[in-house]
Amino acid sequence: MTDTEKVIEIQVLRYRPEQETEPVLQSFKVPFTDDMSVLQGLQYIKDYLDGTVSFRWSCRMAICGSCGMMIDGKPKLSCKTFLREYYPAGLRIEALAHMPIERDLIVDAGDFITKLESIKPYIIPKEPRTLEQGEYLQTPQQRDMYEQFSSCINCMLCYAACPQYGLDKTFTGPGVLALMHRYNADSRDGASAERMDLGYAHEGFWGCTAVGYCSVVCPKGVDPANAINQNKMNSAINYFTRFVTPKGGTK
Amino acid sequence: MSKRRPYVRSMDGWWKRDAYFVKYMAREVTAVFVAAYAVVLLVGLVRLAQGQAAYEGWLAALKSPLSLVFHLVLLATFVYHTWSWFNIMPKTMPIMFVGGKRVQPGMITGAGLAAAVVACLAVLLIVRGVAS
Amino acid sequence: MEVYKADVAIVGAGGGGLRAAIAVAEADPTLKIALISKVYPMRSHTVAAEGGAAGVTRPDDSLEYHFNDTVHGGDWLCEQDVVEYFVAHSHEEMVQMEHWGCPWSRKDDGHVNVRAFGGMKIERTWFAADKTGFHMLHTLFQTSIKYPSIKRFDEYFCSDLMVEDGRCQGVLAIQIATGEFTLIEAKAVIIATGGAGRVFRENTNGGIVTGDGMALAYRHGVPLRDMEFMQYHPTCMPGTGLLFTEACRGEGGFLLNKDGYRYLQDYGLGPAEPSPRNKAMELGPRDRLSQAFWHEKRKGRTVEGPHGAVVNLDLRHLGAAKLHERLPLICELAEEFLGVDPAHTPIPVLPAVHYTMGGILADGKTASSLPGLYSVGECSSVGIHGANRLGSNSLTELIVFGKVAGVEAAKFARSVSISNPAAIEKQAEAARTRALDVVTQSRGKERLAVLRTEMAQSMENGCGIYRLESDMQATCDKLRELRERYRNLKIDDHSKVYNTEWLLSIELGYLLEVAEAIVHSALNRKESRGSHQRLDGFEERDDVNYLKHSLAYYTGDGPPRIEYGDVKITKSTPGTRAYGAAGEEAEAAEREREGAGND
Amino acid sequence: MKRSNEPIFWSLFGAGGMLAALIGPALVLITGIAVPLGILFPADTMSYAHMLAFAQSWIGKILLLAVIALFMWHAAHRIAILLHDFGVHAVTVVKVVCYGLAFAGTVIAAWTLLGL
Structure with a gap:
């Protein structure tokens, strides 16, 4: 020394x-x-x-x-x-x-992992495609709709920043909900209705009170608060229109 | 036999742990003042329905120093509500593009605050216009 | 001891392990898969790969070009039949990743974009900004969640392979959270544990890259092939060794010496042109670029920084907008770790150890010499990288051969049954005692970190960019000494729950043995080829004696036994590796020669 | 998973919050400070006659009900969360009380306005 x-x-x-x-x-x-x-x-x-x-x-x-x-x-x-x-x-x-x-x-990261697994974090294609058909077309702008949310490194800093998760462990939490949004917002995916079953629940988007600290602490510039809160609007619209729209939304 | 014994920390007083949480709680507490103002107006409305004397009693109460101080506090909390409301607004909106470019959060907040200033001025001018 | 009965056990859940697991699950959903990893899958080091993954895509590209680039780049020490398979299956595997959701960067028309990479004749590197490995790993991990037959053992540390009746029949793993052991019986085992970069001091690798799987296979008699070929990546962060992707140069970055001069033109890579030309200057292969740095340093033309000599990686002319679109992670790293904004200041860089070209001997179908044992990824030597890997071939290797490993292991698992469970359990008990002994027998006074540091420094001294017999011999001796001293460790931690010091000690055992395989393989190869360059009378490539794979065999406490194996040549006979203008001339000459031959 | 009925309360909360953010400061300034002090506005701005006429017009009824009711729903929702944040976990009780009060305020306001 x-x-x-x-x-x-x-x-x-x-x-x-x-x-x-x-x-x-x-x-x-x-x-x-x-x-x-x-x-x-x-x-x-x-x-x-x-x-x-x-x-x-x-x-x-x-x-x-x-x-x-x-x-x-x-x-x-x-x-x-x-x-x-x-x-x-x-x-x-x-x-x-x-x-x-x-x-x-x-x-203990177990709860985070279980939640991640629960949201079907994979593409469920809108139109299945064979390898011979090549890649799905996706414009840079379509990619921009979800790219930011795909940058989550699962470091769980947002969970440590989220008092709602601290107070109520049934809340799915910022990172995982951002990933749910990532798949829902992907132009290749067609399963948002399935995932929203959880999103529409109290354990989903509604457990968030827009503290916003998750987005501040994220080391990768992901904006989980945005992923969640923009879905509140969608959920509310779906809630009120589900009986009048042809498909009736999800359950 | 597992020797694991995960330790769960208490959430007591969590809002004091970080300046960010203090700010958040301040934002949420504005609701108490919004409620109080709504009650003041509701009382005024009820008094109005009860007749001129009742209503003027309410008006007189508004002129008391206590009421004036209280409304100054209300004004401050409402301004804070406006500021914090539009600050969190970019989080609540879907990602938007204008002319192929992503609309930045600061622009949404700025537009919201500008709209609030315009709306407040409009209310002031209309009330003044109608009253005179 | 807890016993879990699987059909296929996969050790390592990075890109290779995950791809293999998915392949097994798709090949036969009834097979039970145990996916074992000492970290949560998304922490695996695949996450740190930046630049991209190669796959022939453009109409002006061809499989033959990719084959030639790879074989020439590997200085002809590649298994050419395996390379042929590799280049032929790269594109479809990249498309498969796209279908699974990988956010590849796109062109305006919606098609996947490709970028230039070192040593590649045509742009064929698929990329997701400069976080390609991260996106591939998370895509694979999240996709793997879809398959119920994949049972993950997250944070389980593999301490041994179970070998009974001459074949691999499972693994023994420590549950890190409890310190308890689980025996995972399996009819086939795939090792996908990554490289061994942590045997070196300055490296780009994560702390988990400790050669575990290599050492495990090696201890059970499977040779480690071509271990002397360690790749130095030319553009790394001084001090930490963190990586600045080759894509910096693919996008047009320059390497400058202290005079602001693009020095690569002095090393047969020129001419220097203002925009990047494939296989020239900054887009030359990594071994050549790292060697050029070494020479510049000797000539005193590097810049002296707080962590020694550096050169400058100049990205300023690319402009802030392009940098943030194509190289956001690089900007973040430079700004946060070095306080440098690449749009305005060149980044100081130097070569650091990046990739283990060699690994567990595997045939073109990823099978090792031990029945039931397969390997994939950096831990494996399936034979496509030869003496020097081309950037963006390794991510593709993970998915092409990950799939092969999964399919082959599934096939093997269906053809056999566990032969003698009682004997395997007995073996597991013995292995458990050995693993526990690392702590309980640690009554010495040697500090783990001291041994690790001495090993890493010694490897850097002996197996650097250029090598001398005397230095290599000194490293051999040092490693022998360290293996002795390893028996006298002093371990502070005697608990069970998350005893990371215990695991670090076991890892050090793996590291020391793999390090020995590396330096002895290097000492025995009396020639210069690819990333193995000597300065002691063996400066030239010697195809007569050394167009051969080295094979390091474990001999217990002694040094490894080095043998040699043949190289499979199918259509490219060894020629001169040339880049820049010289490379183009050589290519033209070759075309003429072939043309003449056809007449 | 059970669909949350939060959208009902959240929508009212949002509408009230937006209204308060846009014109709340102006309203407080007028009714609580400027008029009582007799500054900026004519002395009879909130006179009985003026306010009665205002409250008897349809537009006046709508505006008054909107401000009073939505402010209450906005506040009720936030206060319910606030209590949860402070560690009051009797979720149902809190909700019944908060939303119940907002509902009561709404009914009183509407009833009063209809009677005018």
């Missing part, structure tokens, strides 16, 4: 179910350089200070979605948050809010 190297205090919320009954803060002093991410700070701790500190990470470039955590109370990807922003005050790192802590900075 050279004299010029700066040292920052990182407080980590520890929870080891085999040792602790509830989470406790543990403080570490970490030498750092200005280009070091919070993730690199945690790696330093694990490598050289305490090998028991546990967290998920992989790509280091904000695309795999593993390393979301609460950094000074804000949901962030630790790989693209930099230690220098917290110097000299230091920082506090906790597991993502609103989800059960499995261990240290690792949350």
Whole structure:
């Protein structure tokens, strides 16, 4: 360690179910350089200070979605948050809010995955096509209708930002509803009526109260609040017109 | 035997945890003031139906300092309601294209706020016009 | 111990594993598929692939061109029959991805757009902005949810293969959340665990890319083929090694030295023209570009940055609008990690380890030498990349051979039954003890991170862009020493729930063995070919002695045994690999020669 | 999944919110500040005669009912959510009380206006 190297205090919320009954803060002093991410700070701790500190990470470039955590109370990807922003005050790192802590900075993602699986997140084609017929035609503008919502990396920061999910776990939540909208808005897909069965329920779009923080914390510029709230209008129209339209909407 | 014991954190006082949540709750609380104003108007309407004396009692009450202060607070919360309403509006609209270009959220908010200013001015001018 | 009976077990749920799982499910919906991954599928490293996936698309392109580009690019160390199959099936698999919803970038008329890529004669790289791997992975993962026969074991860490009666009959996995073991019996096993880039210090790979599947197959006697060929990607972020996609150059980016000079023209890649020409300058193959960097550095013509020598990737002339449409992730990375806006400032870059060309020996149908064991993707050596992979061939490899692996494994699974469940369970018990021993026997004082760091540094020293016998020998010795010291680890964590330190220790075991296979294969190959370049008297390609695949065999505690296998040549005899103007001349000459032959 | 009947309340909430956002500040300024203070507007702007005439006209009836009722429905919906946000989980009770009050206000306003 050279004299010029700066040292920052990182407080980590520890929870080891085999040792602790509830989470406790543990403080570490970490030498750092200005280009070091919070993730690199945690790696330093694990490598050289305490090998028991546990967290998920992989790509280091904000695309795999593993390393979301609460950094000074804000949901962030630790790989693209930099230690220098917290110097000299230091920082506090906790597991993502609103989800059960499995261990240290690792949350139980099971609920998110179950919800993702529940919305039929795949193309159910409007008009089936064989491989020999080649690709579906889709103009750049048609692609723009859903592309943004397909950029979700499933990092769950939006769930940690959504108090409605925190208060009521039956709410499908921002990320998954944005993905539902992604498929509904895809010109190749023809199954929005099926998916909307969930969308029209309280567990769907109506569980949202337009807090909007999900869209603020999204590291990929997805706008889940928009995906959800623009569907409230559709749902309302469908609600009132379902008896007069020929198909009657969905149930 | 699994040693898993997922720890669920409390949601108590969640709205104090983040400035964003404080702002959200402030927006939601404006509803209390909207309700209060609706009640003031409803009382005025009922008094109007009860006759001139009753109605003028209501008018006089409006002139009390307490009522004036209360309405100043109401005005502030209504302005905040207007501001926050159009701020969240881009989230509630489908993605729109004008001339092949995506309409940006800031434009929707800006248009909404401009519409509110125009509508308020129109109301003020019409009321003034009709009254004089 | 919990036992799950599957028909096909797939280890790894990235692009290759997911595509294979879907293929099994479509081939026979009655087959039970166990899809095992140490991370949730969408965290797999396929997610980080940026530029695109190759498939012949344009009317002026042909399968023959794609074949030639691939084989020449691989310096003729490719299995040419497999390459033929690959190029012939690329396009339909890309269309399949489109039908499944992959948001490919489009032309105004609604057709899929293609972009230029290094070493490719015609534009044939399908792309979804610069997040192609991300979109392909999520499309495959979400599509896989459609199939009820796919049972996922998310966050299950594979600790061994079960081999009984001379064939692979399952895997042993640790449920990371509980630290408990599950034996997954399977009639066929597909390994799809990705590469081993983390054996090197500066690399583009995610933390999970630790050669797990390679080491598992290797320990059971399956050779690792062509492991000396590690790809250095020429444009990576200093310090972290993160990738700036080749598409930066495909879209027209320049590489400049400290004088602002497009130095690639000095290395047989010119002439320098203002807009990108296929197979020239910045669109040359990755091995050549990384080697040119090395020479520039030696000549003192690179820029000195805080993390050593760099050159500049100049995208300014593309303009902000195009950059944000075609390369949004690159803009994001440059801005957030380096504070550089590529529309106004060139990005400092250097070569870093990117891709493991070699892998588990597999035939053209992805079968290994161990019956019942298949492999696909970066962990596999099905034989299409040879000594140097062309950018955008690997994403396509995942889906073309993922499907093949699924179909073949399904076929095999239907033809056999589990032979001796009791013996397999006994074997699993033994494997469980071995895995637990990593922690319980760790009474030494060696720190995991120290061993890992020493390994990575030693690999960089010995198996860099250019290689010397003395350095390689030093790395061999170092790895032997590290394998010794690995027995004396000090593990802090003795708990069960999410004990990531335990898993990191097992991974280090995998890394060390794969690293040994790499450096010994390199030391034994006394020639220069593709990404394996020597400076100690073996500077030339030697087709007489080394137009051969190297095969590294596991020998337990000792160093690997290196053998050689033949290369399948069908229609392209080894010639000169030339790019730029020289490449065009060579092509013209070849056409003439063939024309003469036909007369 | 059970379809939510939220669209009914959400539509009323939205209409009231939009109305309040567009003209709410102007209304509060007129009825609560300017007229009581006798500034900006003629002294008799809200005189009994004026207001009675206004409330007896059809357009006046509609406008008054719209403002009072929609503001109430808007507020009722938000207050119901607010209570939920503060951790009051008796969802049905909260809804019955909030929407019940808005409904009562609407009926009183309508009844009064019809009687004028």
